[in-house]
Amino acid sequence: MLNRPAGRADGRASAHYSLTHRCPDEHVIALAGNPNTGKSTVFNALTGLRQHTGNWPGKTVDLAFGRADLGGKQAVVVDLPGAYSLLACSEDESIARDFLCEQGPDAVIVVVEAGCLERNLNLVLQILELTTRVVVCVNLIDEANRRGIQVDGEALERELGVPVALTAASTGYGLEELRRILADLVDGRLKPEPSPITYPTDIEDASRELESRLPTLPPAVSRRYVALRLLDTDPLTRQRIVEAIYRRAKSISDKVVSQATSSIQTSKTTMKPGIDDVLTSRWLGLPIMLALLGGVFWITLVGANYPSALLARALFHMESWLSAAFRAAHAPDWLHGAVVLGAYRTMAWVVSVMLPPMAIFFPLFTLLEDLGYLARVSFNMDWCFRQCGAHGKQSLTMAMGFGCNAAGAMACRIIDSPRERLVAILTNNFAPCNGRFPTLIALASLIAAGSLPASLLVVTMVLLGVTATLGMSWALSRTVLRGVPSSFILELPPYRMPQVAQVLLRSLYDRTLLVLRRAVIVAAPAGVVVWVLANMTTPGGSNVLATIARTLQPAAALMGLDGFILTAFILGLPANEIVLPILVMAYSSSTALVETAGFAVLGRILAANGWTWLTALNTMIFSVLHFPCSTTLLTIAAETKSLRWTALAALMPTAVAIVVCCATHAVARLLGLV
Known part of the structure; x- marks a missing residue:
């Protein structure tokens, strides 16, 4: 009682x-x-x-x-x-x-x-x-x-x-x-x-x-x-x-x-299996998944251009006020350069380029998640992972990686087998995370004319990441992590009508603002570092940043990139979100970012520095496949408790990125496409 x-x-x-x-x-x-x-x-x-x-x-x-x-x-x-x-x-x-x-x-x-x-x-x-x-x-x-x-x-x-x-x-x-x-x-x-x-x-x-x-x-x-x-x-x-x-x-x-056993209730409870017969169909499941993903990116691209340009004008207009304040305070030039031309401009680029697409993409992604569709995606991908010698639950951890690779690595705990868990951890970085989507969306808009082709290009990059995940899972399962995949049961949750207001608030706070806050916090000191490197001269008369880029140029050229692109990825190790702003700062002839932003201006800056469609494509490929950010590497070290596996988690995707970029560049040149 x-x-x-x-x-x-x-x-x-x-x-x-x-x-x-x-x-x-x-x-x-x-x-x-x-x-x-x-x-x-x-x-x-x-x-x-x-x-x-x-x-x-x-x-x-x-x-x-x-x-x-x-x-x-x-x-x-x-x-x-x-x-x-x-x-x-x-x-x-x-x-x-x-x-x-x-x-x-x-x-x-x-x-x-x-x-x-x-x-x-x-x-x-x-x-x-x-x-x-x-x-x-x-x-x-x-x-x-x-x-x-x-x-x-x-x-x-x-x-x-x-x-x-x-x-x-x-x-x-x-x-x-x-x-x-x-x-x-x-x-x-x-x-x-x-x-x-x-x-x-x-x-x-x-x-x-x-x-x-x-x-x-x-x-x-x-x-x-x-x-x-x-x-x-x-x-x-x-x-x-x-x-x-x-x-x-x-x-x-x-x-x-x-x-209740009324016919009305019966029809409601039997509706889900009918929908799942389509969404989890062997022949229709994957095409529907790709169509939905493409639709999300298309809406993001269509909706982000104008707000991005508007936000850029507002933020860079404020820069003149900051510069006036520094002049009124008789601040030294180096302080004005580091704070305004370095830290503030980098943050302005991050906010103007990242915020509009994130504010559109994350609510749409969250709607699909709350509806119950992500579990169906994992169900559709289960067969692929099992064929590669990996655990079916890796499809769930990969889905977590689309939000954050560090969270995806932690989510691998749901996999019982130590071997299969390690395979999932080592390959989770191939899923493009929050920090890489804005870069992919921005570069796709430069390569493809029109929102629909650009969205299809981003979907292609996501498929490249999934393919790399499956391919490296297959390779690891047949070399250093040999084993037979174990079975698992996936519970498909019921479809639930998302509460739109809560989705908007949660995606804005939990994802958009959280990712933006992280990017801004990292971007400010990174902007200062890049500004200092761009203004420090070597005995030869060139600045340190240009010297680093020139050193990396031979290797970058083989990959269809240039030294400044590789430098930006290296300096962007703390967070993937800051790679593009660092790259634009490195390109600037005045050793500072230009005083405006937006996709159109970004295209002019990159074109002025010798970019072609192939350069943008290889940069997207390298962004998807390259080494994890520092947060993810620290998480992998904590999860595996091994420096050896952590080093492999950094070197393996980098090697894959180099090979794929070199192959893409070589094939394009062989076919006379550039």
């Missing part, structure tokens, strides 16, 4: 947090659940943070911390990686299990999907064997109701013996009730009494015998849980334990879930 007192609690926004900074009087609340149940959305609602959410499994691969106020009491909320079971051995599920066992949270919120309650109860029942301080959050209740599925929260509470909150976290429904329950639970006013699972008699007897013989355990660890884990090392016993859990989950689900 469960006694539930009245009370109230309010969530409050907080900064990123860590248990190492936990105050003595703060409670710790763990957030667990199956992948794709809206767990991260619940986390964001409780803490006010903006952890990335999306309609596909595997996004949370590490612990995320936030702080919430529960009726005047401070609480640390820890978002655990999604897990289907505590009995599994994948790294992300091990992280969730180890935290629950070792940290002993004051409460555990288990988020379950209302429309798939029977399957989700498997994890709930396992966690109840570990701790009694559990709140079950039945999320996506609105979606279930639309499908004719009704969940009796009070009946579920009686069956489990723990409090239950019915929520729709994306709209805020039920979250106040969840906060109130949490406040009562952590303060001790609510004392759950969960009903234990009854296993076969021989397992129960063996469990009690083991419990009596176990040494002293930490307070957070249940003796029954440890005894059962010792018993399930035997495959047959493990199977019987799992079957007992599933029988109990089905029994509870049958009692608390009711399904």
Whole structure:
């Protein structure tokens, strides 16, 4: 039975947090659940943070911390990686299990999907064997109701013996009730009494015998849980334990879930398989994927030109005010050059060239993600990865890489096999990230006349990255990382109508402004460095930047590039976003960026420095295939714990980029195209 007192609690926004900074009087609340149940959305609602959410499994691969106020009491909320079971051995599920066992949270919120309650109860029942301080959050209740599925929260509470909150976290429904329950639970006013699972008699007897013989355990660890884990090392016993859990989950689900059977509801629930028959078709799946991707880039190119030019005029108009202020303050020329001509102009280029396409591309990409389409893309790509000796989950980590390669490398934790995980980490950089898309879009607009051909060219570059990922996965799986690919099951999430306002705000804050902020922070010091190099002279009379470019020129010429392009990529190691601004600064005859920006002006600058369509094409190819940025390299080092693999992650894509660029340049010259 469960006694539930009245009370109230309010969530409050907080900064990123860590248990190492936990105050003595703060409670710790763990957030667990199956992948794709809206767990991260619940986390964001409780803490006010903006952890990335999306309609596909595997996004949370590490612990995320936030702080919430529960009726005047401070609480640390820890978002655990999604897990289907505590009995599994994948790294992300091990992280969730180890935290629950070792940290002993004051409460555990288990988020379950209302429309798939029977399957989700498997994890709930396992966690109840570990701790009694559990709140079950039945999320996506609105979606279930639309499908004719009704969940009796009070009946579920009686069956489990723990409090239950019915929520729709994306709209805020039920979250106040969840906060109130949490406040009562952590303060001790609510004392759950969960009903234990009854296993076969021989397992129960063996469990009690083991419990009596176990040494002293930490307070957070249940003796029954440890005894059962010792018993399930035997495959047959493990199977019987799992079957007992599933029988109990089905029994509870049958009692608390009711399904409408009207023809209207039936048509709604059967619509998804019909759509998936098309979107995941062997013959239509990939063409539809390419068409959607091309459409996204076409809209981006059409919409970005005018705002980019308008923003450039405004930003560079402000430069005259800054210069006037420096003159009025009688600042030395070197200070004016470094700050205004170096740092400010570089930032102005970054903002004017990157912001408009990002502000269009990321909301469109997020709409596809929230709709549930990214999981279908991964499904379509699974066969390709398996043929290359890689794990099918690598398609998910590659999709993460399109946002950020560092995040993609971390997402490889969802792959169980160490060999396949390493293959995924080493090849993730071939997926063009946020920082490279603005460069690709800008250069594509210079090569192809018209938005449609330019968008097709960007799609071609994305396909080049995917092809490189598959090719190098195949090569690694047959050389230094030999092995047979393991199978996996991918859960296709239901299609969900995106909330456009939330998508716009989240993509603007989480992606557009975040990437832009990172680019600006890196661009300012990079602009100063480039300005200094362009104004320092060598004994021969030329500046240092030109000397570096001249040294790299012979190698660059073989690749269809020039020394300044390679110099820009090297100096752009901190962030891919700043490669193009550095290149324009390096080209400027006045050792500073020109006083305007935009795609049209960019084309004139590059053409004046000897660029042809082949130069732009090879620069795009090198941008897609070259070495990772410093953030990604540091992440790879942390994930692999090996300098050797990190070095390979830098050298391998660079070698591929050099070979492909040299081949492209040689073929074009052989055919007389330049």
